[in-house]
Amino acid sequence: MTKPPLTLYLAAPRGFCAGVDRAIKIVEMAIEKWGAPVYVRHEIVHNKYVVDDLREKGAVFVEELTDCPDDRPVIFSAHGVPKSVPEEATRRQMVFVDATCPLVSKVHIEAERHSAQGLQIIMIGHAGHPETIGTMGQLPEGEVLLVETVEDVATVAVRDPEKLAFVTQTTLSVDDTIDIVAALQARFPAIRGPHKEDICYATTNRQEAVKAIAAHAQAMLVVGAPNSSNSRRLVEVASRAGCSYSQLVQRAGDIDWRALEGVTGIGVTAGASAPELLVEEVIDALKERFDLTIEEVETAQENVEFKVPRVLRQAG
Ligand code: 0CG
Ligand code: SF4
Secondary structure (H helix, E strand, O other), rough: OOOEEEEEEEEEEOOOOHHHHHHHHHHHHHHHHHOOEEEOOOOOOOHHHHHHHHHHHHHEEOOOOHHHOOOEEEOOOOOOOOHHEEEEEEOOOOEEEEEEHHHHHHHHHHHHHHHHOEEEEEEEEEOOOHHHHHOOOOOOOOOOOOOOOOHHHHHHOOOOOOEEEEOOOOOOOOHHHHHHHHHHHHOOOEEEEEOOOOOOOOHHHHHHHHHHHHHHOEEEEEEEEOOOHHHHHOOOOOOHHHOOOOEEEEEEOOOOOOHOOOEEEEEEEEEEOOOOHHHHHHHHHHHHHHOOEEEEHHHHOOOOOOOHHHHHOOOO
């Protein structure tokens, strides 16, 4: 039987960002340095494959510090943690390594700096996401107010409209955030903030590549996890940019083949926490069913790298 032709537009950049790369290295190096088990508070990055692999190597994943013994090292995930977490670890005299992405830490510092100047903070983010909990947790209760949508901006109850600053989650939709920032600036003309928002380079670049592909492809597959904010945003961006079918897949087994019947152009990308191995798995599965032509669509080049904390660079 002849296979139907399909052009696969492969997004570049896609997959691992510098913060994810660093966080995974931190866990691996900690296990090497201190031996197993090394505890990790929350999924180090939002990917089951990565987590299972590290578990195999000796990591134990827990949600709270209360689930860790005092006498084993603990790593905090790339998404960041409220101030209370390292405080508690210090109180218990635990060995801990913070794998918070430096671009998330930068937002933490921004929030603290604004607060020190007497400003109340409005955070644009998703309720319940660990990064939002971590960033809001840099300051006492009530000092950071959350808005998720343009509608929220209309009702947010601030202390003093003249004394405000905003920060954002790093993995938001660039387009949605433009609208929310505009609504904040319209309602609170004195609000301070970053030049645009705090969305990171990786989130921005992956969304750009998806938009460029959506012009040619009827369908988009995003390799990533359901709890991965940046991956889910890529699915939305593809739909909005014109892909009539856009699906989040954790593994090749998740592909809905019926939805791809008649498709002649498909985009493939991966969230910042999804390993390239899983992208290859998806491409191989497409190859089995289609006569595939692969075109890479590169909209940016990335050369960001973050060092692991010094304690892990030291021998022994
Ligand atoms: O995109 P979010 O913030 O949900 O995180 P994920 O682990 O998927 O990727 C980047 C990081 C940290
Ligand atoms: Fe850092 Fe951005 Fe990667 Fe999050 S998605 S870990 S903020 S580089």
